[in-house]
Amino acid sequence: MTWAATTLKCITKGLHLLRITYISEESKPFSISALLELLQQCHINNPRLGLTGLLIYGNGTFLQSIEGEDEAVKSIVDKISQDQRHRGFKILRKELATERFYTDWSMRFERLTEESLRKVPGLREFAIKKFNRDYLDTHVEIADLLIDSHRPAAQNPALDKEVREKQIVELRHALDACQQRQQMAALLIESVMETGKHSRLDNTQLRLCNSMLNSMRKSTKGRVRPT
Numbered sequence: 001m002t003w004a005a006t007t008l009k010c011i012t013k014g015l016h017l018l019r020i021t022y023i024s025e026e027s028k029p030f031s032i033s034a035l036l037e038l039l040q041q042c043h044i045n046n047p048r049l050g051l052t053g054l055l056i057y058g059n060g061t062f063l064q065s066i067e068g069e070d071e072a073v074k075s076i077v078d079k080i081s082q083d084q085r086h087r088g089f090k091i092l093r094k095e096l097a098t099e100r101f102y103t104d105w106s107m108r109f110e111r112l113t114e115e116s117l118r119k120v121p122g123l124r125e126f127a128i129k130k131f132n133r134d135y136l137d138t139h140v141e142i143a144d145l146l147i148d149s150h151r152p153a154a155q156n157p158a159l160d161k162e163v164r165e166k167q168i169v170e171l172r173h174a175l176d177a178c179q180q181r182q183q184m185a186a187l188l189i190e191s192v193m194e195t196g197k198h199s200r201l202d203n204t205q206l207r208l209c210n211s212m213l214n215s216m217r218k219s220t221k222g223r224v225r226p227t
């Protein structure tokens with residue numbers, strides 16, 4: 001079901017959207033290819049399920065927020081919780097919502113580093129080592145800050161009223177999209193370098209290269225756009 005169809009169903013049935021935020025840690029270190037494979041899975045499945053969200057990864061830790069129709073969110077979260085690639089799955093927030101935070105993203109991805117943390121207001125002094133399951137479990141406000149700081153800038157509906165401000169919103173969308181592609185491209189380059197050590201590209205990497213090229217050529221690929 002498309003995003004628009006899901007929303008329409010929510011409105012006509014008077015259903016609320018559900019947003020779930022959880023933390024977990026990788027079972028064993030994720031290679032760059034494994035990370036890309038995971039993101040591919042999100043970008044293929046989520047639009048079909050009417051799901052949008054944010055996945056933050058760093059220091060071997062995942063912080064993910066998923067939103068969509070109640071049943072779809074519960075079902076994917078159940079699946080994710082049983083995924084052997086991570087452990088210590090713990091739900092931090094489960095909230096009903098009337099609108100999406102991540103309208104444009106089937107799964108917005110952010111790789112957290114010391115450097116990227118320096119840009120987060122309120123977390124400039126936060127050490128990446130503290131971005132771990134146990135710390136976040138007892139400091140949910142830090143998880144909230146991180147989630148909020150990675151919400152797309154253009155979420156304020158009031159901005160749409162003025163043409164000039166609408167243009168700013170569109171520019172922010174375009175910038176967000178560029179930053180996302182840049183992140184994915186950087187991951188892919190690292191992945192190719194990883195394989196370079198063994199001199200040949202394997203089939204998974206060739207497939208990922210192909211799909212990344214297509215995604216970069218069609219700039220809207222992987223995004224869920226309301227119609």
Ligand SMILES: Cc1cc2nc3c(=O)[nH]c(=O)nc-3n(C[C@H](O)[C@H](O)[C@H](O)COP(=O)(O)O)c2cc1C
Pocket residue numbers: 038041042045046062064066076079080081083085086107
């Ligand atoms: C940290 C983490 C986040 C995940 N997020 C998603 C997601 O947003 N959407 C999704 O379809 N699968 C996600 N998965 C993968 C699911 O656990 C599961 O493997 C996948 O949905 C199965 O897809 P398939 O039925 O197409 O094989 C995630 C897995 C991990 C470890």
